[in-house]
Amino acid sequence: MDDDLQNLPALRAIDKDNLDNSPPSSAPEGIFHAAMENYTHMENTATPPKLRGPHAILDDQEPNYGVIQEPKLSNNSDPSQDAPKESPFASTQKFAETIMNAQLGYKEAQFALGDIYKNGEGVHQDDQAAMCWYQKATDQGLTASQYKIGLMCEKGQGVIQDFDIAMHWYLKAAKDGDLAAQVKVGNMYRGGHGVAKDFSAAMDWYLKAANQGHAFAQYYVGDMYHHGQGVPQDYTMAMECFHKADDQDDSDAQCSIGDIYQCGQGIPQNYSQAIKWYLKAAKQENARAQTNVGHWYHLGQGVPLNLSKAMA
Numbered sequence: 001m002d003d004d005l006q007n008l009p010a011l012r013a014i015d016k017d018n019l020d021n022s023p024p025s026s027a028p029e030g031i032f033h034a035a036m037e038n039y040t041h042m043e044n045t046a047t048p049p050k051l052r053g054p055h056a057i058l059d060d061q062e063p064n065y066g067v068i069q070e071p072k073l074s075n076n077s078d079p080s081q082d083a084p085k086e087s088p089f090a091s092t093q094k095f096a097e098t099i100m101n102a103q104l105g106y107k108e109a110q111f112a113l114g115d116i117y118k119n120g121e122g123v124h125q126d127d128q129a130a131m132c133w134y135q136k137a138t139d140q141g142l143t144a145s146q147y148k149i150g151l152m153c154e155k156g157q158g159v160i161q162d163f164d165i166a167m168h169w170y171l172k173a174a175k176d177g178d179l180a181a182q183v184k185v186g187n188m189y190r191g192g193h194g195v196a197k198d199f200s201a202a203m204d205w206y207l208k209a210a211n212q213g214h215a216f217a218q219y220y221v222g223d224m225y226h227h228g229q230g231v232p233q234d235y236t237m238a239m240e241c242f243h244k245a246d247d248q249d250d251s252d253a254q255c256s257i258g259d260i261y262q263c264g265q266g267i268p269q270n271y272s273q274a275i276k277w278y279l280k281a282a283k284q285e286n287a288r289a290q291t292n293v294g295h296w297y298h299l300g301q302g303v304p305l306n307l308s309k310a311m312a
Contacts, residue, residue, distance in 0.1 A: 095122075102133060110137040111145050118148070127158030138169075146173035147181040154184075154193070163194030174205065182209040183217050190220075190229070199230030210241070215248035222253060226260075235266025254281035255289040262292075271296075 098116075101109035114133035117126045131152055137145035150169030153162050167188050173181035186205035189198045203224050209217035222241030225234045239260055245253035258277035261270045275296050281289035 102136070105140075107137040107140040107142045107145075110134075110140075111142055111148075114145065114148065118152075127152065129158075131158035143173050143176040143178050143181075146170075146176070147178050147184070150181065150184060163188070165194075167194030174208075179209040179212055179214045179217070182206075183214060183220065186217070186220060190224075199224065201230075203230035210244075213248075215245045215250045215253075218242075218245040218248075219250050219253040219256070222256065226256060226265075235260060239266065249284065251281040251284040251286035251289065254278075254284075255286050255292070258289065258292065 098109050098112055102113045110133045114130045114137065115121070116123060117130035117133065119125070131149065134145040134148045134152070138149055146169050150166045150173065152158050153169060154166035155161065167185070170181045170184045170188060174185045182205050186202040186209075188194050189202035189205065191197070203221070206217045206220045206224065210221045218241050222238045222245065224230050225241060226238035227233065231237075239257065242253040242257045242260075246257065254277050258274045258281065259265075260267065261274035261277065263269065275293065278289045278292045278296070282293045
């Protein structure tokens with residue numbers, strides 16, 4: 001994202017008549033645009049009803065654009081021992097340029113500003129403002145923002161939760177090649193959210209992303225084989241897919257490998273191997289794996305009986 005911003009032109013006026021102002025192409029988009037009209041004040045930072053996030057910078061106020069703290073690492077190391085990561089928007093001047101370029105109509109800056117609001121990067125977190133800027137980038141055909149809008153519609157962040165509209169945006173992004181959106185379309189078909197439940201369609205979308213190396217998609221393909229959803233049940237294929245996802249440290253896949261060893265599905269039952277895989281996933285804070293590890297320590301299966309570890 002930082003590189004994209006560096007490639008933006010210097011601040012200058014542009015011909016806004018050349019921007020894509022075509023009407024919404026479908027009913028879901030029409031509903032969405034109508035809803036977002038409630039937030040058109042975001043365009044005019046000079047006279048907003050109240051200061052929201054980075055708009056404060058245009059009123060001679062100084063929000064905190066400091067460092068973003070590193071999250072707690074999965075190996076339990078202390079993040080305070082690592083060098084802090086600077087926000088790409090730590091520079092007040094650069095931050096102001098992002099705002100101005102977004103207002104001038106540059107879609108990369110609009111998307112970046114949406115992320116700033118969504119993540120609360122040095123500003124007050126604001127889902128409605130994030131949605132507004134994502135929509136502006138989407139109106140100019142930015143695929144990544146289509147996915148973000150779908151995600152927020154699915155979760156009800158900044159707008160009323162609506163699976164139909166979420167599916168609409170996921171599909172647009174998925175058809176444009178966004179791997180995360182392809183996985184989401186698969187999830188929507190699998191769960192019957194915003195569309196009729198269809199395991200075969202879900203599998204097709206998972207495979208699109210899995211064949212391009214997406215770890216979550218590889219896990220989901222394995223899970224479909226594991227449960228026989230959309231394809232005949234096949235533990236060998238499930239294990240193969242889980243191992244591909246494990247190569248990218250997917251903890252759900254690691255936990256599922258443990259399940260297969262525990263139950264002896266397609267391979268001899270092996271408690272020692274099961275606990276090995278559960279422990280690997282548990283170290284990444286996978287909740288299901290942590291529960292399984294505690295249960296096994298409580299029973300003394302695959303590991304020596306250890307009630308203190310079972311309760312940990």
